[in-house]
Amino acid sequence: MYEYNDNEHKSEERTVTITHRIVKITEEGFKTKGDAIDAVDDYLVKSPDIVGMVKFKIPYLGSFFRVANTTPGFVLLIIIPAILIIAIEIKNIIGYRA
Template identity: 40%
Template sequence: MLRRALKVVLALALLGAVVVFVAQAFPGLVGADRALTVSSGSMEPAIPTGSVVFVDDVESSDVEERITEGDVITFVSGDNRLVTHRVVEKYTAETSVRFRTKGDNNDAADPEPVYRQQVVGEVLFSVPVLGYVIAFANTSHGFLLLVWGPVLALVFSELVSLYRAGTATRENDPE
């Protein structure tokens, strides 16, 4: 009974590791265009540091229709960093649209408006802690532990089961 439970736990750990890596590497499988790791606490508690946000790209021509106040967007800041903040105000003029953004955990709105050309996309959802797991998995120790550990444990468990089955057969086999 304990062995069976251990096998299930190991199989689920391996499956979880695979799902995590596949979703992050191929965000299209979960309906997103890109997956980005959050490296600051500006959006806490809604999106904690170390989360992965799954972003649906928005074409510049679609920004005005798709993005509204309250949406969380990813945009290119003035210093060419990707930033994920909430839209707190939308300004529409005849020929342009711009947004005032703010991190949920920040006291003030961002100093510069975000123009339609800067918008990368809209955040569909986030997965807390996943960024930390991916960062750890990208180290040699993390890869060994998170990927090869469950694989080797499952193989070892199966070999032990085969050995025990063979031993039981020989003990019950009258010669």
């Protein structure tokens, strides 16, 4: 199911999902490490604790959502473009009737 060098998601008591890379597979579980640090985790992850596997990633998508979750970011990335689209459509409707 999971292999060496797979990225996997772990569920912990927290509501945050953690992504680590499998560096060793044992009968007891998986040894993992984060990609941002060289140290291997000092605990084993059991198979039931794994909730998924990373198949691909979209660069900077997380940054977009992090910015969009702030009030200024939401206004800049969602509200202003929505107003512009509505204004353009209203202009097109008025121009179509004339």
